[in-house]
Amino acid sequence: xxxxxxxxxxxxxxxxxxxxxxxxxxxxxxxxxxxxxxxxxxxxxxxxxxxxxxxxxxxxxxxxxxxxxxxxxxxxxxxxxxxxxxxxxxxxxxxxxxxxxxxxxxxxxxxxxxxxxxxxxxxxxxxxxxxxxxxxxxxxxxxxxxxxxxxxxxxxxxxxxxxxxxxxxxxxxxxxxxxxxxxxxxxxxxxxxxxxxxxx
Numbered sequence: 001x002x003x004x005x006x007x008x009x010x011x012x013x014x015x016x017x018x019x020x021x022x023x024x025x026x027x028x029x030x031x032x033x034x035x036x037x038x039x040x041x042x043x044x045x046x047x048x049x050x051x052x053x054x055x056x057x058x059x060x061x062x063x064x065x066x067x068x069x070x071x072x073x074x075x076x077x078x079x080x081x082x083x084x085x086x087x088x089x090x091x092x093x094x095x096x097x098x099x100x101x102x103x104x105x106x107x108x109x110x111x112x113x114x115x116x117x118x119x120x121x122x123x124x125x126x127x128x129x130x131x132x133x134x135x136x137x138x139x140x141x142x143x144x145x146x147x148x149x150x151x152x153x154x155x156x157x158x159x160x161x162x163x164x165x166x167x168x169x170x171x172x173x174x175x176x177x178x179x180x181x182x183x184x185x186x187x188x189x190x191x192x193x194x195x196x197x198x199x200x
Contacts, residue, residue, distance in 0.1 A: 010048040011037035012092040012134055036139055037092055046176045057175055064132035069100050071152040075122035084149050091143060093134025100125040137164050
């Protein structure tokens with residue numbers, strides 16, 4: 001076998017070496033650019049490669065765009081935010097990362113012009129836009145944790161995060177189990193679903 005042969009990652013469509021993070025599904029080996037894409041594929045292969053004679057949602061060009069607000073356990077300085085933003089944007093499927101609800105870092109209860117002008121903006125929540133077929137909220141949160149940026153664990157916010165994880169899982173399972181149109185029976189369409197999920 002030619003070790004230099006390239007294969008298309010079925011999750012993100014990036015060309016990678018045929019042995020990169022390979023996973024065999026129904027006797028066919030698939031290569032992946034990252035552990036993230038491999039994980040997405042293993043959880044629901046039919047979303048990416050379909051079934052015999054049936055195109056997968058990914059093969060039809062489908063995207064499921066989510067916008068999720070994630071409150072943080074500790075506010076970030078601008079430099080910390082920029083580092084985190086770069087790391088998240090390096091993930092497949094993450095489209096945008098914006099600060100949400102900035103707050104001033106100053107001594108609480110110190111009124112007056114002087115304290116306001118010297119305050120440094122801090123970021124207490126992130127707004128993240130991503131394609132659910134390539135990244136999940138749980139994967140994004142794991143990436144944040146790797147950089148020691150933890151989502152808020154206040155009871156209501158943790159409950160909402162768990163609910164978002166459950167809803168994403170149900171949405172992907174529903175899409176995987178939906179009756180598919182035979183390949184060639186439908187022009188490749190691009191459907192984008194948008195959801196905005198707010199933290200407490």
